[in-house]
Amino acid sequence: MDTIPQNVFWIIIAVIVIVGVIIAFMQWRRVREAQSNVEFLAKQAELKKIELVERDLESKRVMSNVILPKDQQERLSQIRGNTSDLMQKSGYLHSEISERVTRLEAKTEYAKLQKLLGDIEKKETELEKKTKNVKGGD
Secondary structure, three states, X not given: OOHHHHHHHHHHHHHHHHHHHHXXXXXXXXXXXXXXXXXXXXXXXXXHHHHHXXXXXXXXXXXXXXXXXXXXXXXXXXXXXXXXXXXXXXXXXXXHHHHHHHHHHHHHHHHHHHHHHHHHHHXXXXXXXHHHHHHHHX
């Protein structure tokens, strides 16, 4: 008779441990994702600094040398514009990937929790049947 409450106790402990592990795993993933975002932003800032230094050097060179012909100036501004566009697209795509990964993880986690809930409900019905059988057999 004491084994049924003891089994329920161990099932509850197991569920708590599983939920704790799931929460710890989710937090670990968020920290890892945040670290990758910080690294990405640091690299993006570094690229911006390099771009600014290049612009400064280019402008100093242009000022010290003969002024570039109009077509070369247009080409240079076109290259700078393309570089800026590519950096913006890169940032957008990175954030899009992060969002999709987060959604996929959430869906996977939901499916795992649904399965776990089904397993727990099955165990509960088995325990209820056992307790009814034990009570009916007395």
